[in-house]
Structures are given as structure tokens and as C-alpha cells.
Amino acid sequence: MNTVKPKKNYRWVLLRHTGAPDDFKAFHFDLLLEDKEFCRTWRLSDIPLVNGPSVDSVYIAPHKLDWLDIKEKVVSGNRGVATRIKKGIFFNSLPSLENGTINLYLTWEDVYCDLVIDENGCRIFSEK
Numbered sequence: 001m002n003t004v005k006p007k008k009n010y011r012w013v014l015l016r017h018t019g020a021p022d023d024f025k026a027f028h029f030d031l032l033l034e035d036k037e038f039c040r041t042w043r044l045s046d047i048p049l050v051n052g053p054s055v056d057s058v059y060i061a062p063h064k065l066d067w068l069d070i071k072e073k074v075v076s077g078n079r080g081v082a083t084r085i086k087k088g089i090f091f092n093s094l095p096s097l098e099n100g101t102i103n104l105y106l107t108w109e110d111v112y113c114d115l116v117i118d119e120n121g122c123r124i125f126s127e128k
Contacts, residue, residue: 019080054121
């Protein structure tokens with residue numbers, strides 16, 4: 001009898017947020033990672049490229065889980081429009097909020113990759 005409990009898959013999305021009043025470039029990206037009853041969220045300066053350089057990231061207020069299923073929506077408070085541009089799953093739960101580093105194994109453009117968010121920004125690594 002197999003007593004190993006299967007690992008839960010968690011969801012993530014990358015949103016392109018246009019028209020936010022505090023954007024000097026007129027857009028930014030929001031990376032949302034499912035975490036129990038909300039999504040931990042980072043504002044990214046650009047889309048991370050697999051095996052590319054780190055992109056600037058800032059941890060922002062958690063977002064509702066609904067954003068994991070929304071393709072496009074006007075953001076409340078006249079803060080622009082968010083459009084989903086990527087989505088996938090990751091395979092281990094997030095570390096506590098006190099730990100400033102995130103290191104997850106996930107799917108990114110149908111490739112298994114490592115996502116790292118730390119003091120250097122956000123970066124995606126693949127062995128291929």
C-alpha cells in the first residue's frame with residue numbers, strides 16, 4: 001500500500017497591469033502565487049525570461065484568489081486593467097512570510113523551472 005501523500009499543486013498567474021496611476025512606464029506585471037486563502041503578489045518591472053537576468057520585484061499587498069481565474073478585468077478604484085498573460089502550477093507550498101526568499105519548482109511556458117525571488121529580484125532558471 002502506497003502511504004506517500006501526493007503533493008498539492010498550487011496555481012500562479014502573471015498579469016500585465018496597464019493604466020495604474022503610479023506607473024511611470026504605463027504598465028507593470030503582477031506575479032501572483034496561490035497561498036491558502038489569498039495570493040502572495042509581487043510587482044515586476046518586466047517579464048522574467050527563462051535563464052535570463054533578474055527583473056526588479058517588489059512584494060505588494062496580497063490579492064484575492066479570484067485573480068487566478070480571471071483573464072481580464074478592470075481593477076477597482078480606477079487603477080487600470082489587468083490581463084492574464086501567463087499561468088501555471090507550482091509544486092511546493094510557500095515558505096513563511098518572514099523568509100524573504102522564495103524558491104519554487106514550477107511550470108513556465110510548458111517547461112519545468114525554478115522560480116527565485118530574493119533581494120536581487122525575480123529570476124526563472126531551467127536546466128534545458
